[in-house]
Amino acid sequence: MADKKTITIAIMDAPYENARSTTTLRLIDLAAKRGYNINVFAYEGAVLQPFAAQTPHPNAVHGRSVEEENHFIPKDAIAALMREAEKNGGKIDWVNCGLCVDERGAANAIPGVRRGSPADFWQLSEASDNTLVIATR
Amino acid sequence: MPRYLLIESRDPFDSNDTRFCCDLARQLAAAKNDVTLFLVQNGVLPVRPGARSADLTSLAGTGVKVLADSFSLKERGIDENRLASGVAAAPLEIVLDALAEGAKVIWH
Amino acid sequence: MKTLSIVESAYRATIEEQDDTIVWIHGAMKGAGADLAVLLRGNAVNYLVQRQDAGGLVFGDWRQTQPPRIASDLAALAAKGVDICYVAEDVADRGIERNELINSAQPVARAAVGELVGRYDRVWYW
Numbered sequence: 001m002a003d004k005k006t007i008t009i010a011i012m013d014a015p016y017e018n019a020r021s022t023t024t025l026r027l028i029d030l031a032a033k034r035g036y037n038i039n040v041f042a043y044e045g046a047v048l049q050p051f052a053a054q055t056p057h058p059n060a061v062h063g064r065s066v067e068e069e070n071h072f073i074p075k076d077a078i079a080a081l082m083r084e085a086e087k088n089g090g091k092i093d094w095v096n097c098g099l100c101v102d103e104r105g106a107a108n109a110i111p112g113v114r115r116g117s118p119a120d121f122w123q124l125s126e127a128s129d130n131t132l133v134i135a136t137r
Numbered sequence: 138m139p140r141y142l143l144i145e146s147r148d149p150f151d152s153n154d155t156r157f158c159c160d161l162a163r164q165l166a167a168a169k170n171d172v173t174l175f176l177v178q179n180g181v182l183p184v185r186p187g188a189r190s191a192d193l194t195s196l197a198g199t200g201v202k203v204l205a206d207s208f209s210l211k212e213r214g215i216d217e218n219r220l221a222s223g224v225a226a227a228p229l230e231i232v233l234d235a236l237a238e239g240a241k242v243i244w245h
Numbered sequence: 246m247k248t249l250s251i252v253e254s255a256y257r258a259t260i261e262e263q264d265d266t267i268v269w270i271h272g273a274m275k276g277a278g279a280d281l282a283v284l285l286r287g288n289a290v291n292y293l294v295q296r297q298d299a300g301g302l303v304f305g306d307w308r309q310t311q312p313p314r315i316a317s318d319l320a321a322l323a324a325k326g327v328d329i330c331y332v333a334e335d336v337a338d339r340g341i342e343r344n345e346l347i348n349s350a351q352p353v354a355r356a357a358v359g360e361l362v363g364r365y366d367r368v369w370y371w
Binding site for chain 1: 246248254257258266267270273274276277278279367369370371
Binding site: 139141154157160161163164165167168170241243244245 | 251253286287355356358359360362363367368369370
């Protein structure tokens with residue numbers, strides 16, 4: 001196994017708006033499989049990525065039921081990534097920016113998500129081997 | 138030797154700011170840094186030969202490694218074996234490797 | 246670690262947030278002791294223009310009382326010790342005169358961005 005690293009990623013996009021969200025999860029998945037510690041600082045719309053009230057839906061255009069559609073639900077992907085990281089000896093510390101949570105009414109997040117602030121982002125970054133900012137446009 | 142990974146997620150058909158990464162890559166390479174440009178998402182759209190790929194080929198000629206995310210290529214039906222000269226397909230692991238090695242990684 | 250933040254995104258949600266959220270987060274991080282510098286490029290160079298005025302918006306009977314004041318926020322960041330730079334050609338390309346800008350920002354030539362980037366331990370792009 002590769003040497004254990006700690007990586008911090010800052011993200012800003014709400015789910016379902018941009019390909020950046022998918023690429024971010026791909027990166028986190030790779031890091032989780034390596035057993036890295038991964039800090040995610042979710043800023044602005046990204047605080048909705050782990051929103052617990054997301055629910056799947058059918059797809060009438062394709063004639064698929066809820067089960068058949070098996071729609072991608074970000075909170076479930078994030079929970080799966082948290083399990084993957086733990087399975088490999090790592091951890092995902094997902095920090096939602098608190099003020100961003102408040103203004104979006106996004107407090108209801110999945111377990112494993114905590115509320116934080118820009119100071120947390122700075123401190124996590126200082127304690128990491130590296131930091132990647134994936135800003136929104 | 139300081140190492141840089143510039144990640145270009147934008148494409149020249151939609152954005153006129155893709156020159157930022159190319160220009161920065163040239164400057165850094167000229168200063169003897171180890172520089173990789175990694176194209177991801179729509180950033181891979183110019184890699185078909187002739188599809189505004191000249192800048193990428195030119196950049197590769199300066200010693201910058203120009204790579205395109207394999208999944209982004211596949212997603213857009215771009216044949217990995219028919220990329221512009223100087224461009225190679227690569228997995229997203231490249232980004233994680235760079236982060237793990239302490240490279241300066243910039244997402245554009 | 247010394248960090249350079251390159252800021253390009255401009256006027257994205259500034260009315261709703263009553264701030265530029267990237268300028269704002271840098272103020273918050275500086276308050277937490279961060280060692281930061283900011284390079285404005287692209288449309289974000291317009292943030293340095295002193296006479297920006299986003300005031301006066303009304304939605305029904307809701308009146309915005311705290312519009313963003315981004316030039317002032319950048320000047321405040323500079324006063325706290327954050328180096329504020331901008332790409333000189335991006336200002337010129339937009340027809341902005343240097344005397345329209347806040348005093349506390351320094352120009353950097355486009356051709357010198359690479360050298361600037363090399364001076365910092367980390368580079369973040371917003």
